[in-house]
Amino acid sequence: MFSLFKKKSSSYSATLMPSGKEIRVKRGENLLTAALSAGVKWPYKCRVGSCGTCKCKILDGKISPEIDFGYVLNFDELNDGYALACQTALKTDIKVMVNLKK
Amino acid sequence: MKTFYVNARYLIVPVMTIATILGLFIGNYFAWLGVILFGLNTIVDTLTKNIHLRADFDDNGNSYGIKRLQYAVMYLMLPAFIFLQVILAWRLYQYTSVTSFETLSFLGLSYQSGITGFNLIGSVLSAGLWAGLGIIYGHELSHNRKEGFLVSRLIMALSGASHFTYAHVYNHHLDLGHEDDPATAPRGRNVYSHAWLSHVGQSQYSYDLERDKLKKQKKSFFSLSNKWILGYLYSLPSILLFVWAGGVLGVLSLTVIWAISNFLLEALNFMGHYGLIREKGKPVEHRHSWDNDNLFTSWFFIEIGRQGDHHVRGETYFWELDDVDAPNYGIGYFSLFVLTLFPPVFRRFTQKLLDDWDENKATVAEKEIANQFKNLSIS
Ligand code: FES
16 A cells, blocks of 8 residues: 555666676666666667667566567567566666676 | 757747648638648758757756657647648538538637638648658657557557558668668669558568567467557548548548658658668668758757667667767758659769768678679669
8 A cells, every 4th residue: 555655766776697786777767778877788789679689687676668578589588587678677676687798 | 048949949840730730720721831831841951951960968968858848749749640630631521511611710710611622632731741740759759668659659550650660660770771671772762662662561571570479479360469450450540530521532632641641751761771781680880871960850850860870879869869970961851852752863962972981981791782783783
């Protein structure tokens, strides 16, 4: 009941695995943009959710997909919690697995 | 003051759309207002072709654009374009039911009841041109989250082109500059055939996308989860409205409106990437799009002409897009559009620019593909 009136946080943290590095993702910002601004070498290409390059796996926490991931990710990936970082807003703090560029 | 200036300059289309709606409402020769405005815009665009501005940021690097305001305007364009069709349908109804001519008044605004065939033609052309220009909002919102995406689909559906929203994001942005992208015009193609090929190609892409998605989800193709079918269903209210208002003439009018608006949409695609080449699988770079960023084009088309930046930073708000040294036609969309209507003139105009691109911007592999066109005497 009270959670209805709970103020939404202005930013959430994303812990990037396997390194354990933590970044802040502001409300209205997507995971990829936040990571790139924090100097993280997150792989990306299109930034509009069409190429799948920014794919990552959400290990813990809740996200809000900004578009339907179903066109780029396959059924198993969707079930396993994969997401497209360029189209992912956060609803809670998260832990995410990503293959960063060398 | 700067905030006001930066935000107000993007209101040209909303103001002119309202003027066009009022023109249709007032009737008589005002029905042609939309056509006249289009012509005037072409003149202003040509006169301002040498004025190029950069995006505006304050000392801390923050932009002056007010997101809530710009989004409210874009969302409000949906009812505005619906209203444009409703007013036209009302005029059609008056014409087919031979309403007598008299001057009446509504909320203090006098208008002519009844419409001549000549002014009805003006109304249809005005509505078609402004529905077509409205596509810039359909484009902008296609890159946005859920509700924005839906508004984009609905705006495009008013022109029978709801498939665009999916094809644009999943096909055009991914396959740009490559033959897999129907919206990229290869060298030698003219705007007329491009309009048809691109439209059909994007619809086909959207069809395939849904078919594959539904197969993966083990759902029937004929389902309301099918966004391709749903998109065309969104266009149904327009069809019913025009059939009701004008019967065969109504269908004819809607066909003209859709033809004009889709032609304008595809002309924008045509101008945005004509003749530019990208090797499949290689990243999209600034050199794969033409910029059209003179003052009037930038403000009128809410920076859609900054294609170079848009295709590399697709998630960026239009008021933050900037000059990124992409290939540039040096003239605005209105002026260039006129050139595209005369294919030999357009080809002559772009020849030098493409030669320059091949020489100074293309990679070795891109140059090789360009040479294949040259060997076929296509330029
Ligand atoms: S960068 Fe292409 S899907 Fe995210």
